[in-house]
Amino acid sequence: MINAGAKVDNELPTISLKAVGIVRNEIKQSPIQGWGKVVSEIVVDPSLTEALDNLDEFSHIIVLYWMHQHSPGQPPTKVHPRGNREVPLKGVFATRSPNRPNPVGKATVRLLQRQSNILTVEGLDAIDGTPVIDIKPYIPGYDSADSARVPQWITEE
Amino acid sequence: MINAGAKVDNELPTISLKAVGIVRNEIKQSPIQGWGKVVSEIVVDPSLTEALDNLDEFSHIIVLYWMHQHSPGQPPTKVHPRGNREVPLKGVFATRSPNRPNPVGKATVRLLQRQSNILTVEGLDAIDGTPVIDIKPYIPGYDSADSARVPQWITEE
Numbered sequence: 379m380i381n382a383g384a385k386v387d388n389e390l391p392t393i394s395l396k397a398v399g400i401v402r403n404e405i406k407q408s409p410i411q412g413w414g415k416v417v418s419e420i421v422v423d424p425s426l427t428e429a430l431d432n433l434d435e436f437s438h439i440i441v442l443y444w445m446h447q448h449s450p451g452q453p454p455t456k457v458h459p460r461g462n463r464e465v466p467l468k469g470v471f472a473t474r475s476p477n478r479p480n481p482v483g484k485a486t487v488r489l490l491q492r493q494s495n496i497l498t499v500e501g502l503d504a505i506d507g508t509p510v511i512d513i514k515p516y517i518p519g520y521d522s523a524d525s526a527r528v529p530q531w532i533t534e535e
Numbered sequence: 536m537i538n539a540g541a542k543v544d545n546e547l548p549t550i551s552l553k554a555v556g557i558v559r560n561e562i563k564q565s566p567i568q569g570w571g572k573v574v575s576e577i578v579v580d581p582s583l584t585e586a587l588d589n590l591d592e593f594s595h596i597i598v599l600y601w602m603h604q605h606s607p608g609q610p611p612t613k614v615h616p617r618g619n620r621e622v623p624l625k626g627v628f629a630t631r632s633p634n635r636p637n638p639v640g641k642a643t644v645r646l647l648q649r650q651s652n653i654l655t656v657e658g659l660d661a662i663d664g665t666p667v668i669d670i671k672p673y674i675p676g677y678d679s680a681d682s683a684r685v686p687q688w689i690t691e692e
Contacts (some may be wrong), residue, residue, distance in 0.1 A: 386578050386652075390554040391666050393601050395637040397547040421543050426636060429612040431626030437684035442599070442639055444550050455586040469588030471670045474677075479583060480552040482599060482669050484641065486680050495543075509548050512639050513628045517689060520631075522679035523643050527594035532674060 397444065397509035398423050399495075405505045408447070408476075413503035417490070420497040420510055427495040430513075434492040438516035441502055444509040445481035453477040465531050473532075483508075486516055554601065554666035555580050556652075562662045565604070565633075570660035574647070577654040577667055584652040587670075591649040595673035598659055601666040602638035610634040622688050630689075640665075643673050 403418035420441065422430060433439065456467040457475045470478050483504060491498040497513070560575035577598065579587060590596065613624040614632045627635050640661060648655040654670070 386557060386580060389557055389664075390580060391601075391603070392551060392553050393666065393668070394549060394551050395639070396549050398636050400543060400546055423543060423547060426612060426628075429627045429636070430629070431613065432629035432686070433626060435629065435686035436689075437682075438680040440641060442637075442641065444548075446548070455583060456588065469590060470586045471583075472587070472589035472592065472672055474671060474674070478669065479555050479586070480599075480669050482552075482639075484597060484599065484669075484671065484678075486678055488680070507546075509550065511550070512635065512637050512641075514631060514641065515629055515685065515689065516680055516683055517631070517685060518680070518683050521641075521643055523595040523645070523673055523675070525594075526673055526675050528672065528674060529589070529592035532593075532672065 395511060397511060398426055398513070399510040401443065401502065401504045401506060401508040401510060403506050408505045414501050416502065417498065417500050418502045418504070420499060420513070422495040422497065424495050430492055430495065430497065433497070433513070433515065434489060436489060436515040438486055439489045439499065440514040440516050440521065441485050441487060441499070441510060442512040443483045443504050444511055445476040445483050446509055448476045448481040453479060459531060465534060468531070482511065486521070552668060554668060555583055555670070556667040558600065558659065558661045558663060558665040558667060560663050565662050571658050573659065574655065574657050575659045575661070577656060577670070579652040579654065581652050587649055587652065587654065590654070590670070590672065591646060593646060593672040595643055596646045596656065597671040597673050597678065598642050598644060598656070598667060599669040600640045600642070600661050601668055602633040602640050603666055605633045605638040610636060616688060622691060625688070639668065643678070
């Protein structure tokens with residue numbers, strides 16, 4: 379088992395990527411309650427403007443972003459969901475906490491408008507200045523799961 | 536406009552991250568048809584084993600992975616969806632093509648089992664040896680969108 383573990387760790391590569399855009403909105407600090415109605419602009423690298431063509435044929439998009447206020451590295455392996463100490467500690471991969479080994483966020487948001495290299499979206503839970511890593515169309519069936527089961531603590535306040 | 540564009544580009548950071556696990560399955564080359572029934576193991580860095588606790592309380596998980604056969608950099612801004620030349624070129628951000636500026640894949644998969652640092656999942660569309668960047672619980676409502684609209688070409692064969 380120890381050998382198997384070491385073998386995996388040796389294979390884990392370091393990955394380098396460059397942000398493709400930046401989030402612009404009125405939210406300067408996280409967390410807030412009720413991201414659902416927040417309207418944000420995603421300002422995309424102008425050299426990638428053409429890569430956004432056809433995106434506005436979709437009502438919803440998936441945004442992958444870098445939660446830059448949280449450093450990668452050695453976060454705690456267990457956290458209280460939503461910082462609520464009344465909920466017992468859970469493995470961080472079982473939560474959406476930004477305190478995770480790679481602080482990449484993933485949001486499904488409504489695309490309100492695309493103008494040139496700027497996307498206007500609703501419901502993106504990322505603060506002003508957040509780097510965007512990737513933008514994808516949301517495809518029901520591929521991105522959604524019917525009758526998914528979740529534990530009660532994930533939705534408890 | 537040129538100044539605005541230059542400003543955005545100057546702000547786009549380079550991001551470094553380390554894979555947290557590796558995909559193990561029988562698929563040595565992409566693409567294949569019908570990933571839906573492919574069973575894969577995700578072998579996670581043993582130092583992160585505890586971070587997987589509670590994940591098996593969810594029926595489905597989201598896997599972010601690095602499509603390592605596709606280099607980041609300057610891919611085409613337009614592609615034929617699924618490589619099908621009968622479908623006109625589309626902006627790459629409007630497709631799920633791996634030929635994208637940051638080749639990060641995002642899959643929603645069924646979690647069949649968790650044993651120590653190994654997750655067994657069904658439907659992960661990643662080949663053997665793919666580095667995994669992040670693992671998240673799938674949360675209906677947050678990760679799904681009701682009545683999402685997509686263009687016809689996204690599902691055409």
